Amino acid sequence: MIPNKAAVIDMGTNTFHLVMVEIFENKFETLYKEKIPVKIGQGGISNNTIHPDAKKRAFHTLQHFKNLINGESITKVFAFATSAVRNANNGADFVKEIKERFDITVQVIDGAEEAQMIYEGIRLSGSLNGETSLMMDIGGGSVEFIIGNSQEVLWKQSFEIGGQRMLDLFHYHDPILPEEIKNLTAYLEEKLQSLARAIDTYKPTGLVGASGTFDTLTDIYYASLHQHKARTQQTFQLPKAAFEQIARQLLTLHKEDRLKIPGMIPMRVDMxxxxSCLIEYILQLVPVDTLICSNYALKEGAIARLMGRHTMANAESR
Incomplete structure:
Protein backbone atom coordinates (compact mmCIF):
# COMPACT_ATOMS: atom_id res chain seq x y z
CA MET A 1 0.00 0.00 0.00
CA ILE A 2 1.43 3.35 -1.07
CA PRO A 3 1.28 6.03 1.65
CA ASN A 4 -1.10 8.61 0.25
CA LYS A 5 -0.94 11.36 2.81
CA ALA A 6 1.36 14.31 2.19
CA ALA A 7 2.04 17.81 3.48
CA VAL A 8 3.04 20.76 1.31
CA ILE A 9 4.67 23.86 2.82
CA ASP A 10 4.83 26.92 0.58
CA MET A 11 7.26 29.41 2.14
CA GLY A 12 6.26 32.56 0.29
CA THR A 13 7.78 36.01 0.79
CA ASN A 14 4.64 37.28 2.51
CA THR A 15 2.76 34.15 3.59
CA PHE A 16 3.67 30.63 4.68
CA HIS A 17 1.05 28.04 3.67
CA LEU A 18 0.58 24.53 4.99
CA VAL A 19 -1.75 22.09 3.28
CA MET A 20 -2.11 18.46 4.36
CA VAL A 21 -3.78 16.19 1.83
CA GLU A 22 -4.80 12.64 1.08
CA ILE A 23 -4.04 11.73 -2.53
CA PHE A 24 -6.14 9.37 -4.65
CA GLU A 25 -5.97 8.25 -8.29
CA ASN A 26 -7.16 11.48 -9.88
CA LYS A 27 -8.15 13.73 -6.99
CA PHE A 28 -7.05 14.87 -3.57
CA GLU A 29 -8.81 15.68 -0.34
CA THR A 30 -7.63 18.46 1.93
CA LEU A 31 -7.24 17.27 5.51
CA TYR A 32 -6.17 20.66 6.84
CA LYS A 33 -4.80 23.95 5.59
CA GLU A 34 -3.51 27.11 7.20
CA LYS A 35 -1.76 30.30 6.12
CA ILE A 36 0.30 32.58 8.34
CA PRO A 37 1.61 36.06 7.40
CA VAL A 38 5.27 35.39 8.27
CA LYS A 39 6.42 38.31 6.06
CA ILE A 40 9.85 36.84 5.62
CA GLY A 41 10.74 39.62 3.18
CA GLN A 42 9.95 42.39 5.64
CA GLY A 43 12.94 44.46 6.74
CA GLY A 44 15.42 42.73 4.45
CA ILE A 45 14.13 42.01 0.96
CA SER A 46 15.50 45.25 -0.52
CA ASN A 47 18.98 44.32 0.79
CA ASN A 48 18.73 40.66 -0.30
CA THR A 49 18.78 39.37 3.24
CA ILE A 50 16.46 37.60 5.68
CA HIS A 51 16.13 39.85 8.72
CA PRO A 52 16.67 38.15 12.14
CA ASP A 53 13.08 39.03 13.20
CA ALA A 54 11.71 37.48 10.00
CA LYS A 55 13.78 34.36 10.64
CA LYS A 56 12.35 34.12 14.15
CA ARG A 57 8.79 34.33 12.79
CA ALA A 58 9.61 31.70 10.17
CA PHE A 59 10.99 29.22 12.75
CA HIS A 60 8.03 29.78 15.05
CA THR A 61 5.62 29.04 12.16
CA LEU A 62 7.56 26.00 10.94
CA GLN A 63 7.54 24.52 14.46
CA HIS A 64 3.75 24.97 14.51
CA PHE A 65 3.45 23.33 11.05
CA LYS A 66 5.74 20.48 12.10
CA ASN A 67 3.55 19.76 15.16
CA LEU A 68 0.45 19.60 12.96
CA ILE A 69 2.18 17.33 10.42
CA ASN A 70 3.34 14.98 13.19
CA GLY A 71 -0.19 14.98 14.58
CA GLU A 72 -1.42 13.54 11.26
CA SER A 73 1.51 11.03 11.17
CA ILE A 74 2.57 12.40 7.78
CA THR A 75 6.08 11.52 6.67
CA LYS A 76 5.99 12.91 3.09
CA VAL A 77 6.68 16.63 3.45
CA PHE A 78 7.34 18.83 0.42
CA ALA A 79 8.58 22.32 1.30
CA PHE A 80 9.28 25.09 -1.20
CA ALA A 81 10.84 28.52 -0.79
CA THR A 82 10.57 31.25 -3.39
CA SER A 83 11.76 34.81 -4.09
CA ALA A 84 12.81 36.09 -0.65
CA VAL A 85 14.90 33.00 0.12
CA ARG A 86 16.35 32.46 -3.38
CA ASN A 87 17.62 36.06 -3.50
CA ALA A 88 18.84 36.32 0.11
CA ASN A 89 22.58 36.20 0.73
CA ASN A 90 21.84 34.20 3.90
CA GLY A 91 19.18 32.04 2.17
CA ALA A 92 21.35 28.89 2.02
CA ASP A 93 22.17 29.15 5.75
CA PHE A 94 18.48 29.66 6.52
CA VAL A 95 17.52 26.50 4.59
CA LYS A 96 20.33 24.54 6.29
CA GLU A 97 19.12 25.64 9.73
CA ILE A 98 15.56 24.55 8.89
CA LYS A 99 16.88 21.07 8.03
CA GLU A 100 18.83 20.90 11.30
CA ARG A 101 16.00 22.19 13.51
CA PHE A 102 12.94 20.57 11.96
CA ASP A 103 14.27 17.85 9.63
CA ILE A 104 12.42 19.56 6.76
CA THR A 105 14.23 19.71 3.43
CA VAL A 106 13.36 22.97 1.71
CA GLN A 107 13.60 23.12 -2.07
CA VAL A 108 14.49 26.66 -3.18
CA ILE A 109 12.84 26.92 -6.57
CA ASP A 110 13.85 29.34 -9.31
CA GLY A 111 11.42 31.67 -11.03
CA ALA A 112 10.82 29.47 -14.08
CA GLU A 113 9.99 26.45 -11.91
CA GLU A 114 7.73 28.60 -9.73
CA ALA A 115 5.84 29.81 -12.81
CA GLN A 116 5.47 26.22 -14.08
CA MET A 117 4.09 24.99 -10.74
CA ILE A 118 1.67 27.92 -10.56
CA TYR A 119 0.44 26.97 -14.04
CA GLU A 120 -0.07 23.35 -12.92
CA GLY A 121 -2.04 24.60 -9.90
CA ILE A 122 -4.23 26.89 -12.03
CA ARG A 123 -4.83 24.07 -14.52
CA LEU A 124 -5.90 21.76 -11.66
CA SER A 125 -8.47 24.36 -10.54
CA GLY A 126 -10.32 24.14 -13.86
CA SER A 127 -9.80 27.86 -14.57
CA LEU A 128 -8.46 27.25 -18.08
CA ASN A 129 -10.17 26.28 -21.30
CA GLY A 130 -9.18 26.17 -24.98
CA GLU A 131 -8.52 29.90 -25.18
CA THR A 132 -5.10 31.41 -24.59
CA SER A 133 -4.94 33.20 -21.23
CA LEU A 134 -2.44 35.33 -19.39
CA MET A 135 -2.03 33.91 -15.87
CA MET A 136 -0.50 35.91 -13.03
CA ASP A 137 0.44 35.28 -9.42
CA ILE A 138 1.42 38.30 -7.34
CA GLY A 139 3.76 37.17 -4.58
CA GLY A 140 5.52 39.27 -1.98
CA GLY A 141 8.90 38.93 -3.69
CA SER A 142 8.15 38.01 -7.29
CA VAL A 143 5.33 38.04 -9.80
CA GLU A 144 4.91 35.13 -12.19
CA PHE A 145 3.29 35.50 -15.60
CA ILE A 146 2.35 32.54 -17.76
CA ILE A 147 0.71 32.54 -21.19
CA GLY A 148 -0.98 29.28 -22.13
CA ASN A 149 -4.14 27.20 -22.19
CA SER A 150 -5.41 24.01 -20.57
CA GLN A 151 -3.03 21.95 -22.75
CA GLU A 152 0.30 23.78 -22.58
CA VAL A 153 2.44 26.70 -21.51
CA LEU A 154 3.40 28.93 -24.45
CA TRP A 155 5.52 31.40 -22.47
CA LYS A 156 6.40 32.02 -18.82
CA GLN A 157 8.59 34.34 -16.80
CA SER A 158 9.13 35.35 -13.19
CA PHE A 159 9.85 39.00 -12.34
CA GLU A 160 11.35 40.13 -9.03
CA ILE A 161 8.76 42.90 -8.60
CA GLY A 162 6.52 41.40 -5.90
CA GLY A 163 4.25 43.23 -3.47
CA GLN A 164 6.82 43.71 -0.69
CA ARG A 165 9.35 45.08 -3.20
CA MET A 166 6.78 47.48 -4.71
CA LEU A 167 5.74 48.58 -1.19
CA ASP A 168 9.35 49.30 -0.22
CA LEU A 169 10.04 51.23 -3.42
CA PHE A 170 6.88 53.25 -3.99
CA HIS A 171 4.29 53.22 -1.21
CA TYR A 172 5.55 55.83 1.28
CA HIS A 173 2.28 57.65 2.00
CA ASP A 174 -1.10 56.40 3.13
CA PRO A 175 -3.23 56.62 1.08
CA ILE A 176 -0.77 56.17 -1.78
CA LEU A 177 -0.08 59.44 -3.65
CA PRO A 178 -0.93 59.87 -7.37
CA GLU A 179 2.76 60.60 -7.94
CA GLU A 180 3.73 57.26 -6.31
CA ILE A 181 1.23 55.44 -8.57
CA LYS A 182 2.73 57.23 -11.59
CA ASN A 183 6.28 56.22 -10.54
CA LEU A 184 5.16 52.62 -9.92
CA THR A 185 3.48 52.44 -13.34
CA ALA A 186 6.63 53.76 -15.05
CA TYR A 187 8.65 51.12 -13.17
CA LEU A 188 6.28 48.34 -14.31
CA GLU A 189 6.48 49.57 -17.90
CA GLU A 190 10.26 49.33 -17.75
CA LYS A 191 10.45 45.97 -15.93
CA LEU A 192 7.72 44.18 -17.92
CA GLN A 193 8.91 44.85 -21.46
CA SER A 194 9.40 41.14 -22.20
CA LEU A 195 5.84 40.46 -20.97
CA ALA A 196 4.45 43.17 -23.29
CA ARG A 197 6.31 41.53 -26.21
CA ALA A 198 4.98 38.07 -25.27
CA ILE A 199 1.40 39.41 -25.09
CA ASP A 200 1.92 40.94 -28.53
CA THR A 201 3.16 37.57 -29.85
CA TYR A 202 0.63 35.17 -28.28
CA LYS A 203 -2.35 37.55 -28.01
CA PRO A 204 -4.03 36.08 -24.90
CA THR A 205 -7.78 36.76 -24.68
CA GLY A 206 -8.31 35.76 -21.03
CA LEU A 207 -6.77 36.88 -17.72
CA VAL A 208 -6.46 34.48 -14.77
CA GLY A 209 -5.19 35.62 -11.37
CA ALA A 210 -3.96 33.04 -8.87
CA SER A 211 -4.70 33.05 -5.11
CA GLY A 212 -3.36 35.74 -2.72
CA THR A 213 -4.47 39.19 -3.84
CA PHE A 214 -7.09 37.73 -6.18
CA ASP A 215 -8.65 35.70 -3.35
CA THR A 216 -9.04 38.90 -1.33
CA LEU A 217 -10.41 40.89 -4.29
CA THR A 218 -13.09 38.24 -4.88
CA ASP A 219 -13.84 38.14 -1.11
CA ILE A 220 -14.44 41.91 -1.23
CA TYR A 221 -16.55 41.59 -4.40
CA TYR A 222 -18.73 38.80 -2.97
CA ALA A 223 -19.12 40.71 0.33
CA SER A 224 -20.33 43.74 -1.66
CA LEU A 225 -23.04 41.49 -3.15
CA HIS A 226 -23.84 40.13 0.36
CA GLN A 227 -22.86 36.65 -0.85
CA HIS A 228 -20.44 34.01 0.37
CA LYS A 229 -17.97 32.18 -1.84
CA ALA A 230 -18.72 28.46 -2.04
CA ARG A 231 -16.01 26.55 -0.17
CA THR A 232 -15.95 23.79 -2.79
CA GLN A 233 -15.48 26.23 -5.67
CA GLN A 234 -11.95 26.83 -7.02
CA THR A 235 -12.68 29.41 -9.74
CA PHE A 236 -14.41 32.76 -9.38
CA GLN A 237 -15.29 35.55 -11.77
CA LEU A 238 -14.57 39.18 -11.00
CA PRO A 239 -16.07 41.67 -13.49
CA LYS A 240 -13.54 44.28 -14.61
CA ALA A 241 -15.95 47.09 -13.61
CA ALA A 242 -16.20 45.65 -10.07
CA PHE A 243 -12.40 45.35 -9.83
CA GLU A 244 -11.99 48.98 -10.90
CA GLN A 245 -14.47 50.12 -8.28
CA ILE A 246 -12.62 48.13 -5.56
CA ALA A 247 -9.25 49.46 -6.78
CA ARG A 248 -10.51 53.06 -6.54
CA GLN A 249 -11.42 52.43 -2.89
CA LEU A 250 -8.08 50.78 -2.12
CA LEU A 251 -6.07 53.62 -3.68
CA THR A 252 -7.95 56.43 -1.93
CA LEU A 253 -8.61 55.11 1.58
CA HIS A 254 -6.37 55.21 4.65
CA LYS A 255 -5.25 51.87 6.06
CA GLU A 256 -7.79 51.90 8.92
CA ASP A 257 -10.59 52.48 6.39
CA ARG A 258 -9.27 49.78 4.04
CA LEU A 259 -9.42 47.38 6.99
CA LYS A 260 -13.13 48.16 7.35
CA ILE A 261 -13.92 47.05 3.79
CA PRO A 262 -16.02 43.86 4.11
CA GLY A 263 -13.95 40.91 2.89
CA MET A 264 -10.58 42.55 3.59
CA ILE A 265 -8.10 40.58 5.70
CA PRO A 266 -5.41 42.39 7.74
CA MET A 267 -2.50 40.43 6.22
CA ARG A 268 -3.31 41.85 2.75
CA VAL A 269 -4.24 45.41 3.65
CA ASP A 270 -0.92 47.01 2.60
CA MET A 271 0.20 44.88 -0.32
CA SER A 276 -4.08 46.60 -7.58
CA CYS A 277 -1.86 49.10 -9.41
CA LEU A 278 -0.13 46.16 -11.09
CA ILE A 279 -3.46 44.54 -12.10
CA GLU A 280 -4.66 47.89 -13.52
CA TYR A 281 -1.48 48.07 -15.60
CA ILE A 282 -1.95 44.49 -16.88
CA LEU A 283 -5.58 45.22 -17.82
CA GLN A 284 -4.25 47.84 -20.26
CA LEU A 285 -2.23 45.09 -21.99
CA VAL A 286 -4.96 42.40 -21.88
CA PRO A 287 -8.31 44.20 -22.03
CA VAL A 288 -10.85 41.68 -20.70
CA ASP A 289 -14.36 42.22 -19.32
CA THR A 290 -13.94 39.60 -16.58
CA LEU A 291 -10.98 38.48 -14.47
CA ILE A 292 -10.93 34.77 -13.68
CA CYS A 293 -9.62 34.14 -10.16
CA SER A 294 -8.16 30.73 -9.29
CA ASN A 295 -8.02 29.57 -5.67
CA TYR A 296 -5.19 27.24 -6.66
CA ALA A 297 -1.59 28.28 -7.24
CA LEU A 298 1.91 27.01 -6.34
CA LYS A 299 1.05 24.60 -3.52
CA GLU A 300 -1.72 22.97 -5.58
CA GLY A 301 0.77 22.71 -8.46
CA ALA A 302 2.93 20.67 -6.06
CA ILE A 303 -0.12 18.53 -5.20
CA ALA A 304 -0.83 18.02 -8.93
CA ARG A 305 2.70 16.63 -9.28
CA LEU A 306 2.24 14.39 -6.25
CA MET A 307 -0.99 13.07 -7.78
CA GLY A 308 0.94 12.27 -10.96
CA ARG A 309 3.64 10.47 -8.97
CA HIS A 310 1.01 8.63 -6.92
CA THR A 311 -0.73 7.39 -10.10
CA MET A 312 2.62 6.28 -11.58
CA ALA A 313 3.59 4.50 -8.34
CA ASN A 314 0.22 2.74 -8.27
CA ALA A 315 0.68 1.60 -11.87
CA GLU A 316 4.17 0.25 -11.05
CA SER A 317 2.90 -1.66 -8.01
CA ARG A 318 0.13 -3.47 -9.89
Whole structure:
Protein backbone atom coordinates (compact mmCIF):
# COMPACT_ATOMS: atom_id res chain seq x y z
CA MET A 1 0.00 0.00 0.00
CA ILE A 2 1.43 3.35 -1.07
CA PRO A 3 1.28 6.03 1.65
CA ASN A 4 -1.10 8.61 0.25
CA LYS A 5 -0.94 11.36 2.81
CA ALA A 6 1.36 14.31 2.19
CA ALA A 7 2.04 17.81 3.48
CA VAL A 8 3.04 20.76 1.31
CA ILE A 9 4.67 23.86 2.82
CA ASP A 10 4.83 26.92 0.58
CA MET A 11 7.26 29.41 2.14
CA GLY A 12 6.26 32.56 0.29
CA THR A 13 7.78 36.01 0.79
CA ASN A 14 4.64 37.28 2.51
CA THR A 15 2.76 34.15 3.59
CA PHE A 16 3.67 30.63 4.68
CA HIS A 17 1.05 28.04 3.67
CA LEU A 18 0.58 24.53 4.99
CA VAL A 19 -1.75 22.09 3.28
CA MET A 20 -2.11 18.46 4.36
CA VAL A 21 -3.78 16.19 1.83
CA GLU A 22 -4.80 12.64 1.08
CA ILE A 23 -4.04 11.73 -2.53
CA PHE A 24 -6.14 9.37 -4.65
CA GLU A 25 -5.97 8.25 -8.29
CA ASN A 26 -7.16 11.48 -9.88
CA LYS A 27 -8.15 13.73 -6.99
CA PHE A 28 -7.05 14.87 -3.57
CA GLU A 29 -8.81 15.68 -0.34
CA THR A 30 -7.63 18.46 1.93
CA LEU A 31 -7.24 17.27 5.51
CA TYR A 32 -6.17 20.66 6.84
CA LYS A 33 -4.80 23.95 5.59
CA GLU A 34 -3.51 27.11 7.20
CA LYS A 35 -1.76 30.30 6.12
CA ILE A 36 0.30 32.58 8.34
CA PRO A 37 1.61 36.06 7.40
CA VAL A 38 5.27 35.39 8.27
CA LYS A 39 6.42 38.31 6.06
CA ILE A 40 9.85 36.84 5.62
CA GLY A 41 10.74 39.62 3.18
CA GLN A 42 9.95 42.39 5.64
CA GLY A 43 12.94 44.46 6.74
CA GLY A 44 15.42 42.73 4.45
CA ILE A 45 14.13 42.01 0.96
CA SER A 46 15.50 45.25 -0.52
CA ASN A 47 18.98 44.32 0.79
CA ASN A 48 18.73 40.66 -0.30
CA THR A 49 18.78 39.37 3.24
CA ILE A 50 16.46 37.60 5.68
CA HIS A 51 16.13 39.85 8.72
CA PRO A 52 16.67 38.15 12.14
CA ASP A 53 13.08 39.03 13.20
CA ALA A 54 11.71 37.48 10.00
CA LYS A 55 13.78 34.36 10.64
CA LYS A 56 12.35 34.12 14.15
CA ARG A 57 8.79 34.33 12.79
CA ALA A 58 9.61 31.70 10.17
CA PHE A 59 10.99 29.22 12.75
CA HIS A 60 8.03 29.78 15.05
CA THR A 61 5.62 29.04 12.16
CA LEU A 62 7.56 26.00 10.94
CA GLN A 63 7.54 24.52 14.46
CA HIS A 64 3.75 24.97 14.51
CA PHE A 65 3.45 23.33 11.05
CA LYS A 66 5.74 20.48 12.10
CA ASN A 67 3.55 19.76 15.16
CA LEU A 68 0.45 19.60 12.96
CA ILE A 69 2.18 17.33 10.42
CA ASN A 70 3.34 14.98 13.19
CA GLY A 71 -0.19 14.98 14.58
CA GLU A 72 -1.42 13.54 11.26
CA SER A 73 1.51 11.03 11.17
CA ILE A 74 2.57 12.40 7.78
CA THR A 75 6.08 11.52 6.67
CA LYS A 76 5.99 12.91 3.09
CA VAL A 77 6.68 16.63 3.45
CA PHE A 78 7.34 18.83 0.42
CA ALA A 79 8.58 22.32 1.30
CA PHE A 80 9.28 25.09 -1.20
CA ALA A 81 10.84 28.52 -0.79
CA THR A 82 10.57 31.25 -3.39
CA SER A 83 11.76 34.81 -4.09
CA ALA A 84 12.81 36.09 -0.65
CA VAL A 85 14.90 33.00 0.12
CA ARG A 86 16.35 32.46 -3.38
CA ASN A 87 17.62 36.06 -3.50
CA ALA A 88 18.84 36.32 0.11
CA ASN A 89 22.58 36.20 0.73
CA ASN A 90 21.84 34.20 3.90
CA GLY A 91 19.18 32.04 2.17
CA ALA A 92 21.35 28.89 2.02
CA ASP A 93 22.17 29.15 5.75
CA PHE A 94 18.48 29.66 6.52
CA VAL A 95 17.52 26.50 4.59
CA LYS A 96 20.33 24.54 6.29
CA GLU A 97 19.12 25.64 9.73
CA ILE A 98 15.56 24.55 8.89
CA LYS A 99 16.88 21.07 8.03
CA GLU A 100 18.83 20.90 11.30
CA ARG A 101 16.00 22.19 13.51
CA PHE A 102 12.94 20.57 11.96
CA ASP A 103 14.27 17.85 9.63
CA ILE A 104 12.42 19.56 6.76
CA THR A 105 14.23 19.71 3.43
CA VAL A 106 13.36 22.97 1.71
CA GLN A 107 13.60 23.12 -2.07
CA VAL A 108 14.49 26.66 -3.18
CA ILE A 109 12.84 26.92 -6.57
CA ASP A 110 13.85 29.34 -9.31
CA GLY A 111 11.42 31.67 -11.03
CA ALA A 112 10.82 29.47 -14.08
CA GLU A 113 9.99 26.45 -11.91
CA GLU A 114 7.73 28.60 -9.73
CA ALA A 115 5.84 29.81 -12.81
CA GLN A 116 5.47 26.22 -14.08
CA MET A 117 4.09 24.99 -10.74
CA ILE A 118 1.67 27.92 -10.56
CA TYR A 119 0.44 26.97 -14.04
CA GLU A 120 -0.07 23.35 -12.92
CA GLY A 121 -2.04 24.60 -9.90
CA ILE A 122 -4.23 26.89 -12.03
CA ARG A 123 -4.83 24.07 -14.52
CA LEU A 124 -5.90 21.76 -11.66
CA SER A 125 -8.47 24.36 -10.54
CA GLY A 126 -10.32 24.14 -13.86
CA SER A 127 -9.80 27.86 -14.57
CA LEU A 128 -8.46 27.25 -18.08
CA ASN A 129 -10.17 26.28 -21.30
CA GLY A 130 -9.18 26.17 -24.98
CA GLU A 131 -8.52 29.90 -25.18
CA THR A 132 -5.10 31.41 -24.59
CA SER A 133 -4.94 33.20 -21.23
CA LEU A 134 -2.44 35.33 -19.39
CA MET A 135 -2.03 33.91 -15.87
CA MET A 136 -0.50 35.91 -13.03
CA ASP A 137 0.44 35.28 -9.42
CA ILE A 138 1.42 38.30 -7.34
CA GLY A 139 3.76 37.17 -4.58
CA GLY A 140 5.52 39.27 -1.98
CA GLY A 141 8.90 38.93 -3.69
CA SER A 142 8.15 38.01 -7.29
CA VAL A 143 5.33 38.04 -9.80
CA GLU A 144 4.91 35.13 -12.19
CA PHE A 145 3.29 35.50 -15.60
CA ILE A 146 2.35 32.54 -17.76
CA ILE A 147 0.71 32.54 -21.19
CA GLY A 148 -0.98 29.28 -22.13
CA ASN A 149 -4.14 27.20 -22.19
CA SER A 150 -5.41 24.01 -20.57
CA GLN A 151 -3.03 21.95 -22.75
CA GLU A 152 0.30 23.78 -22.58
CA VAL A 153 2.44 26.70 -21.51
CA LEU A 154 3.40 28.93 -24.45
CA TRP A 155 5.52 31.40 -22.47
CA LYS A 156 6.40 32.02 -18.82
CA GLN A 157 8.59 34.34 -16.80
CA SER A 158 9.13 35.35 -13.19
CA PHE A 159 9.85 39.00 -12.34
CA GLU A 160 11.35 40.13 -9.03
CA ILE A 161 8.76 42.90 -8.60
CA GLY A 162 6.52 41.40 -5.90
CA GLY A 163 4.25 43.23 -3.47
CA GLN A 164 6.82 43.71 -0.69
CA ARG A 165 9.35 45.08 -3.20
CA MET A 166 6.78 47.48 -4.71
CA LEU A 167 5.74 48.58 -1.19
CA ASP A 168 9.35 49.30 -0.22
CA LEU A 169 10.04 51.23 -3.42
CA PHE A 170 6.88 53.25 -3.99
CA HIS A 171 4.29 53.22 -1.21
CA TYR A 172 5.55 55.83 1.28
CA HIS A 173 2.28 57.65 2.00
CA ASP A 174 -1.10 56.40 3.13
CA PRO A 175 -3.23 56.62 1.08
CA ILE A 176 -0.77 56.17 -1.78
CA LEU A 177 -0.08 59.44 -3.65
CA PRO A 178 -0.93 59.87 -7.37
CA GLU A 179 2.76 60.60 -7.94
CA GLU A 180 3.73 57.26 -6.31
CA ILE A 181 1.23 55.44 -8.57
CA LYS A 182 2.73 57.23 -11.59
CA ASN A 183 6.28 56.22 -10.54
CA LEU A 184 5.16 52.62 -9.92
CA THR A 185 3.48 52.44 -13.34
CA ALA A 186 6.63 53.76 -15.05
CA TYR A 187 8.65 51.12 -13.17
CA LEU A 188 6.28 48.34 -14.31
CA GLU A 189 6.48 49.57 -17.90
CA GLU A 190 10.26 49.33 -17.75
CA LYS A 191 10.45 45.97 -15.93
CA LEU A 192 7.72 44.18 -17.92
CA GLN A 193 8.91 44.85 -21.46
CA SER A 194 9.40 41.14 -22.20
CA LEU A 195 5.84 40.46 -20.97
CA ALA A 196 4.45 43.17 -23.29
CA ARG A 197 6.31 41.53 -26.21
CA ALA A 198 4.98 38.07 -25.27
CA ILE A 199 1.40 39.41 -25.09
CA ASP A 200 1.92 40.94 -28.53
CA THR A 201 3.16 37.57 -29.85
CA TYR A 202 0.63 35.17 -28.28
CA LYS A 203 -2.35 37.55 -28.01
CA PRO A 204 -4.03 36.08 -24.90
CA THR A 205 -7.78 36.76 -24.68
CA GLY A 206 -8.31 35.76 -21.03
CA LEU A 207 -6.77 36.88 -17.72
CA VAL A 208 -6.46 34.48 -14.77
CA GLY A 209 -5.19 35.62 -11.37
CA ALA A 210 -3.96 33.04 -8.87
CA SER A 211 -4.70 33.05 -5.11
CA GLY A 212 -3.36 35.74 -2.72
CA THR A 213 -4.47 39.19 -3.84
CA PHE A 214 -7.09 37.73 -6.18
CA ASP A 215 -8.65 35.70 -3.35
CA THR A 216 -9.04 38.90 -1.33
CA LEU A 217 -10.41 40.89 -4.29
CA THR A 218 -13.09 38.24 -4.88
CA ASP A 219 -13.84 38.14 -1.11
CA ILE A 220 -14.44 41.91 -1.23
CA TYR A 221 -16.55 41.59 -4.40
CA TYR A 222 -18.73 38.80 -2.97
CA ALA A 223 -19.12 40.71 0.33
CA SER A 224 -20.33 43.74 -1.66
CA LEU A 225 -23.04 41.49 -3.15
CA HIS A 226 -23.84 40.13 0.36
CA GLN A 227 -22.86 36.65 -0.85
CA HIS A 228 -20.44 34.01 0.37
CA LYS A 229 -17.97 32.18 -1.84
CA ALA A 230 -18.72 28.46 -2.04
CA ARG A 231 -16.01 26.55 -0.17
CA THR A 232 -15.95 23.79 -2.79
CA GLN A 233 -15.48 26.23 -5.67
CA GLN A 234 -11.95 26.83 -7.02
CA THR A 235 -12.68 29.41 -9.74
CA PHE A 236 -14.41 32.76 -9.38
CA GLN A 237 -15.29 35.55 -11.77
CA LEU A 238 -14.57 39.18 -11.00
CA PRO A 239 -16.07 41.67 -13.49
CA LYS A 240 -13.54 44.28 -14.61
CA ALA A 241 -15.95 47.09 -13.61
CA ALA A 242 -16.20 45.65 -10.07
CA PHE A 243 -12.40 45.35 -9.83
CA GLU A 244 -11.99 48.98 -10.90
CA GLN A 245 -14.47 50.12 -8.28
CA ILE A 246 -12.62 48.13 -5.56
CA ALA A 247 -9.25 49.46 -6.78
CA ARG A 248 -10.51 53.06 -6.54
CA GLN A 249 -11.42 52.43 -2.89
CA LEU A 250 -8.08 50.78 -2.12
CA LEU A 251 -6.07 53.62 -3.68
CA THR A 252 -7.95 56.43 -1.93
CA LEU A 253 -8.61 55.11 1.58
CA HIS A 254 -6.37 55.21 4.65
CA LYS A 255 -5.25 51.87 6.06
CA GLU A 256 -7.79 51.90 8.92
CA ASP A 257 -10.59 52.48 6.39
CA ARG A 258 -9.27 49.78 4.04
CA LEU A 259 -9.42 47.38 6.99
CA LYS A 260 -13.13 48.16 7.35
CA ILE A 261 -13.92 47.05 3.79
CA PRO A 262 -16.02 43.86 4.11
CA GLY A 263 -13.95 40.91 2.89
CA MET A 264 -10.58 42.55 3.59
CA ILE A 265 -8.10 40.58 5.70
CA PRO A 266 -5.41 42.39 7.74
CA MET A 267 -2.50 40.43 6.22
CA ARG A 268 -3.31 41.85 2.75
CA VAL A 269 -4.24 45.41 3.65
CA ASP A 270 -0.92 47.01 2.60
CA MET A 271 0.20 44.88 -0.32
CA UNK A 272 -3.21 44.89 -2.02
CA UNK A 273 -2.73 48.60 -2.86
CA UNK A 274 0.38 48.14 -5.02
CA UNK A 275 -0.96 44.79 -6.30
CA SER A 276 -4.08 46.60 -7.58
CA CYS A 277 -1.86 49.10 -9.41
CA LEU A 278 -0.13 46.16 -11.09
CA ILE A 279 -3.46 44.54 -12.10
CA GLU A 280 -4.66 47.89 -13.52
CA TYR A 281 -1.48 48.07 -15.60
CA ILE A 282 -1.95 44.49 -16.88
CA LEU A 283 -5.58 45.22 -17.82
CA GLN A 284 -4.25 47.84 -20.26
CA LEU A 285 -2.23 45.09 -21.99
CA VAL A 286 -4.96 42.40 -21.88
CA PRO A 287 -8.31 44.20 -22.03
CA VAL A 288 -10.85 41.68 -20.70
CA ASP A 289 -14.36 42.22 -19.32
CA THR A 290 -13.94 39.60 -16.58
CA LEU A 291 -10.98 38.48 -14.47
CA ILE A 292 -10.93 34.77 -13.68
CA CYS A 293 -9.62 34.14 -10.16
CA SER A 294 -8.16 30.73 -9.29
CA ASN A 295 -8.02 29.57 -5.67
CA TYR A 296 -5.19 27.24 -6.66
CA ALA A 297 -1.59 28.28 -7.24
CA LEU A 298 1.91 27.01 -6.34
CA LYS A 299 1.05 24.60 -3.52
CA GLU A 300 -1.72 22.97 -5.58
CA GLY A 301 0.77 22.71 -8.46
CA ALA A 302 2.93 20.67 -6.06
CA ILE A 303 -0.12 18.53 -5.20
CA ALA A 304 -0.83 18.02 -8.93
CA ARG A 305 2.70 16.63 -9.28
CA LEU A 306 2.24 14.39 -6.25
CA MET A 307 -0.99 13.07 -7.78
CA GLY A 308 0.94 12.27 -10.96
CA ARG A 309 3.64 10.47 -8.97
CA HIS A 310 1.01 8.63 -6.92
CA THR A 311 -0.73 7.39 -10.10
CA MET A 312 2.62 6.28 -11.58
CA ALA A 313 3.59 4.50 -8.34
CA ASN A 314 0.22 2.74 -8.27
CA ALA A 315 0.68 1.60 -11.87
CA GLU A 316 4.17 0.25 -11.05
CA SER A 317 2.90 -1.66 -8.01
CA ARG A 318 0.13 -3.47 -9.89
Missing amino acids: IVVA
